[in-house]
Amino acid sequence: MVYVALFITAELEGLTNLQPRNGFDDPDHPYIFKLKCENCGEISKKPSCVSLSEQVPLPNGRGTVQMIQKCKLCDREGTVKIISGQGKPLTEFHGQNRQHVQLVIFDCHGLSPVEFSFGGQWKAESTKSKTTFEIDLSRGEFADYDEDGV
Numbered sequence: 001m002v003y004v005a006l007f008i009t010a011e012l013e014g015l016t017n018l019q020p021r022n023g024f025d026d027p028d029h030p031y032i033f034k035l036k037c038e039n040c041g042e043i044s045k046k047p048s049c050v051s052l053s054e055q056v057p058l059p060n061g062r063g064t065v066q067m068i069q070k071c072k073l074c075d076r077e078g079t080v081k082i083i084s085g086q087g088k089p090l091t092e093f094h095g096q097n098r099q100h101v102q103l104v105i106f107d108c109h110g111l112s113p114v115e116f117s118f119g120g121q122w123k124a125e126s127t128k129s130k131t132t133f134e135i136d137l138s139r140g141e142f143a144d145y146d147e148d149g150v
C-alpha cells in the first residue's frame, strides 16, 4: 500500500486559515485529480472527483474505499481511499513563505493521484477582522474585499 499525502499552498494576502468550508473531514468535500496507473504509467484523460461520503465496497470484503478504477490501457484495477483527519489550515504565513500544508492523505493501491485541482467550497479568515470568507476555488483564484478589516 502507498500513502500519498496531498500538500497545498496558495498566495494569501489578508487571509489566513484556508480550509474546506465544512472542515477537513467534511464527507462531501470533493477532491479532484487525475489518476496515474502504477503498472503502465498511463494518466487518466479526465479528472476524477472523490469525496469521503462515497463508499465503494472492496470485492474481497475488506472494508470500503472511495474509488475503484480500471486503467484504460492495461486493465489493471486500482483503488483510492481517503484517510481523514490529516488536514491542517493554510495560514497567511505559510502562503507568503511558499510553505505547503497537508490537506489530505490517500491510501492508494495501483493508482496514484496526480494533477490535483482545487474544487468545492473553501473558507478563510481575514487577518484584519473576524470576518470569514466563503471561497469558491473552482476557478483557481479568489478575490474579495473585507469591509470590516479596513
Ligand SMILES: [Zn+2]
Pocket (backbone or CB within 6 Å): 037, 038, 039, 040, 041, 042, 071, 072, 073, 074, 075, 076
Ligand atoms: Zn495501466
